[in-house]
Amino acid sequence: MKNKAISDLFALVREKRPLVHHITNYVTVNDCANITISLGAAPVMADAPEEVCEMVTFAGALVLNIGTLNKGQIESMLLAGGMANDRRIPIILDPVGAGATRFRTDSAQRLLDELKITILKGNAGEIGILAGAEANVRGVDSHGVTGDLVKIAQHYSKRAGLTVVISGATDIVTDGKRILLVENGHPMMGSISGTGCMAASVTGAFAAVADDPVIASAAALAAFGIAGEKAAAGARGPYSFKIALFDEMAALKPEDLASGARISIR
Amino acid sequence: MKNKAISDLFALVREKRPLVHHITNYVTVNDCANITISLGAAPVMADAPEEVCEMVTFAGALVLNIGTLNKGQIESMLLAGGMANDRRIPIILDPVGAGATRFRTDSAQRLLDELKITILKGNAGEIGILAGAEANVRGVDSHGVTGDLVKIAQHYSKRAGLTVVISGATDIVTDGKRILLVENGHPMMGSISGTGCMAASVTGAFAAVADDPVIASAAALAAFGIAGEKAAAGARGPYSFKIALFDEMAALKPEDLASGARISIR
Amino acid sequence: MKNKAISDLFALVREKRPLVHHITNYVTVNDCANITISLGAAPVMADAPEEVCEMVTFAGALVLNIGTLNKGQIESMLLAGGMANDRRIPIILDPVGAGATRFRTDSAQRLLDELKITILKGNAGEIGILAGAEANVRGVDSHGVTGDLVKIAQHYSKRAGLTVVISGATDIVTDGKRILLVENGHPMMGSISGTGCMAASVTGAFAAVADDPVIASAAALAAFGIAGEKAAAGARGPYSFKIALFDEMAALKPEDLASGARISIR
Numbered sequence: 154m155k156n157k158a159i160s161d162l163f164a165l166v167r168e169k170r171p172l173v174h175h176i177t178n179y180v181t182v183n184d185c186a187n188i189t190i191s192l193g194a195a196p197v198m199a200d201a202p203e204e205v206c207e208m209v210t211f212a213g214a215l216v217l218n219i220g221t222l223n224k225g226q227i228e229s230m231l232l233a234g235g236m237a238n239d240r241r242i243p244i245i246l247d248p249v250g251a252g253a254t255r256f257r258t259d260s261a262q263r264l265l266d267e268l269k270i271t272i273l274k275g276n277a278g279e280i281g282i283l284a285g286a287e288a289n290v291r292g293v294d295s296h297g298v299t300g301d302l303v304k305i306a307q308h309y310s311k312r313a314g315l316t317v318v319i320s321g322a323t324d325i326v327t328d329g330k331r332i333l334l335v336e337n338g339h340p341m342m343g344s345i346s347g348t349g350c351m352a353a354s355v356t357g358a359f360a361a362v363a364d365d366p367v368i369a370s371a372a373a374l375a376a377f378g379i380a381g382e383k384a385a386a387g388a389r390g391p392y393s394f395k396i397a398l399f400d401e402m403a404a405l406k407p408e409d410l411a412s413g414a415r416i417s418i419r
Numbered sequence: 420m421k422n423k424a425i426s427d428l429f430a431l432v433r434e435k436r437p438l439v440h441h442i443t444n445y446v447t448v449n450d451c452a453n454i455t456i457s458l459g460a461a462p463v464m465a466d467a468p469e470e471v472c473e474m475v476t477f478a479g480a481l482v483l484n485i486g487t488l489n490k491g492q493i494e495s496m497l498l499a500g501g502m503a504n505d506r507r508i509p510i511i512l513d514p515v516g517a518g519a520t521r522f523r524t525d526s527a528q529r530l531l532d533e534l535k536i537t538i539l540k541g542n543a544g545e546i547g548i549l550a551g552a553e554a555n556v557r558g559v560d561s562h563g564v565t566g567d568l569v570k571i572a573q574h575y576s577k578r579a580g581l582t583v584v585i586s587g588a589t590d591i592v593t594d595g596k597r598i599l600l601v602e603n604g605h606p607m608m609g610s611i612s613g614t615g616c617m618a619a620s621v622t623g624a625f626a627a628v629a630d631d632p633v634i635a636s637a638a639a640l641a642a643f644g645i646a647g648e649k650a651a652a653g654a655r656g657p658y659s660f661k662i663a664l665f666d667e668m669a670a671l672k673p674e675d676l677a678s679g680a681r682i683s684i685r
Numbered sequence: 686m687k688n689k690a691i692s693d694l695f696a697l698v699r700e701k702r703p704l705v706h707h708i709t710n711y712v713t714v715n716d717c718a719n720i721t722i723s724l725g726a727a728p729v730m731a732d733a734p735e736e737v738c739e740m741v742t743f744a745g746a747l748v749l750n751i752g753t754l755n756k757g758q759i760e761s762m763l764l765a766g767g768m769a770n771d772r773r774i775p776i777i778l779d780p781v782g783a784g785a786t787r788f789r790t791d792s793a794q795r796l797l798d799e800l801k802i803t804i805l806k807g808n809a810g811e812i813g814i815l816a817g818a819e820a821n822v823r824g825v826d827s828h829g830v831t832g833d834l835v836k837i838a839q840h841y842s843k844r845a846g847l848t849v850v851i852s853g854a855t856d857i858v859t860d861g862k863r864i865l866l867v868e869n870g871h872p873m874m875g876s877i878s879g880t881g882c883m884a885a886s887v888t889g890a891f892a893a894v895a896d897d898p899v900i901a902s903a904a905a906l907a908a909f910g911i912a913g914e915k916a917a918a919g920a921r922g923p924y925s926f927k928i929a930l931f932d933e934m935a936a937l938k939p940e941d942l943a944s945g946a947r948i949s950i951r
Binding site: 444447449489519520523558613658662 | 704706711714715718719722723727728729730731732733735736739740743744927928929930931932933935936
Binding site: 178179180181183184220221222223224250253254255256257291292293294344345346347389390391392393396 | 452
């Protein structure tokens with residue numbers, strides 16, 4: 154994989170400082186705001202139906218996250234998403250906990266049916282459920298999927314016409330034709346709440362400045378993963394790791410991506 | 420007090436990694452998620468009426484916290500709590516700010532009336548108010564209770580048929596018959612927002628794997644308190660203390676409870 | 686400027702420990718709670734229409750922040766604000782994102798019309814919009830205002846009959862007659878989410894114990910700014926800066942304000 158393209162894209166995020174409009178959960182929303190700022194982009198959180206359509210017109214990307222969904226919020230997601238589609242603003246959907254309850258699965262499915270989602274990013278269980286595979290989701294954690302994850306992602310991507318990202322020790326990114334594997338990251342990223350949500354925020358910022366959602370997703374996951382690797386180096390535990398994760402994201406340089414991104418084409 | 424039972428219970432939390440379903444406030448919810456993960460359990464936050472009954476069936480415990488209550492959330496608590504009662508899943512109620520406003524007092528009372536609460540955990544003022552004592556609550560802080568706290572807890576516990584925990588410099592745990600006093604903790608735990616809420620999360624995780632809510636509560640408060648004692652050692656101020664609190668909770672070993680738990684029977 | 690008055694006021698906050706009632710956004714609410722505690726005051730967050738009028742009667746100040754506003758929350762702000770006005774409890778309004786969407790601008794305007802706001806604190810774009818100047822707000826960030834900021838603040842302050850604070854590298858505080866400039870602070874305060882919101886919390890705590898909202902605002906911004914300067918000294922990045930910001934606020938002494946406050950009269 155040409156890391157030059159990846160590091161250039163990262164430099165472009167820093168240069169353009171895109172606004173990333175989030176409609177997201179109240180658990181990790183502060184982390185999403187801060188990782189977006191640390192990356193060099195600008196977050197805005199707005200979910201009132203009266204304003205989401207107007208707000209999204211200023212945004213470079215719209216991130217939808219159903220971590221603490223409710224009926225009103227889904228309506229706002231549909232409103233904002235419709236406007237984003239009209240303006241060709243990329244939408245990143247993080248279907249947190251799809252498979253854990255019918256309400257989550259149905260809401261994620263409804264967003265996929267009624268909006269043109271650009272990038273669907275989730276863990277193996279969430280994507281597996283939405284792709285119709287046998288998957289086991291408990292709470293917001295994935296507990297295993299039956300089948301080849303790459304094939305599940307690839308088939309679903311083709312069928313649904315979007316870029317699919319399955320996060321894990323190795324992240325899978327595919328638009329059905331191309332398959333990229335991202336090896337960056339560190340197990341400590343699983344020791345705190347919010348890394349999945351933050352990965353979606355970072356992906357939104359990259360998608361805002363890129364033409365190609367596959368490259369944008371892989372670059373975002375590599376950048377976030379490298380920050381995680383660096384943060385893990387000196388961490389005494391999960392929360393000092395978290396502090397370092399924001400610091401390292403802010404300190405990250407395009408050169409770090411050029412040298413450190415571990416993206417392969419399958 | 421046999422610390423062996425306490426340390427075994429802690430090892431069991433780590434082994435079983437119970438799902439702790441929270442319906443809680445939006446102020447400290449991230450802290451609750453992270454302390455649950457640091458402890459070795461799995462948090463999920465879900466409060467939509469469409470999904471709480473389904474979500475709670477996967478949980479080992481349900482934590483209800485009225486820190487930023489609203490009408491809809493109380494309804495979701497009643498729905499989830501009803502299902503938890505049906506499935507014999509323990510419920511921990513943290514009546515944040517009961518006594519500060521009629522809405523908080525009445526809502527806490529309604530949850531106590533309509534659900535079978537397993538453990539009621541609050542500060543002296545909150546429990547005092549619910550127990551019918553003379554108490555003074557300003558905002559979410561306790562400002563004194565008239566009377567013997569142990570007796571108030573004991574009488575209320577008997578009358579209401581639940582385990583009562585009054586948090587403080589010395590925590591009181593009682594089911595009306597047994598009275599346990601937990602001396603662990605550090606004054607710095609009062610210098611940040613969220614330690615009370617986090618204590619309820621930790622209690623939920625222990626209650627999920629224990630048969631006895633009195634032992635579960637005392638073990639949880641001892642574990643959280645020991646993490647607080649360790650965190651205070653190197654802290655330069657309240658927020659570096661907070662970071663260390665999560666790190667120390669993650670680093671805590673059963674041996675630390677065996678040697679450090681200060682639980683006495685009154 | 687007499688720094689003695691400033692440091693005395695800070696000592697008074699610590700002594701009286703006023704309750705600061707917040708109706709605020711779910712992004713930075715935890716930061717607002719913790720900075721209020723670190724300062725030495727007591728935060729409470731409550732936004733249910735059933736309780737806000739009762740809660741605010743115990744408060745020394747009411748902080749209204751429209752960062753993630755919705756219709757119901759604005760109604761609660763009007764209810765709480767009406768009671769605060771009746772009881773002569775100062776109200777601090779932070780019109781986050783006014784100018785970014787019509788809903789935000791209109792809601793801020795409605796709060797200004799229907800309540801007697803004591804202190805209106807925002808960035809240049811937000812205040813510019815509300816003052817009728819040419820201003821550009823994207824998301825929640827100010828992107829420039831046409832005209833002399835001091836004059837805009839001064840004229841609007843006179844017209845609306847309140848104290849206006851425009852935050853920036855140099856903060857402007859005016860009641861139309863007096864103009865104070867506060868030079869404290871550090872660029873790193875712009876590298877994290879929530880410093881604007883936290884400044885409003887701190888201002889609320891000072892306003893709760895002061896007769897003069899101009900002095901209260903300048904003192905609050907100086908105190909918060911000095912904590913920021915101290916925190917920046919050893920920070921390795923934005924989030925270690927954030928940790929230090931709370932630690933330094935907690936460690937701040939009246940002497941630090943006496944020696945470090947840089948407030949000038951224009």
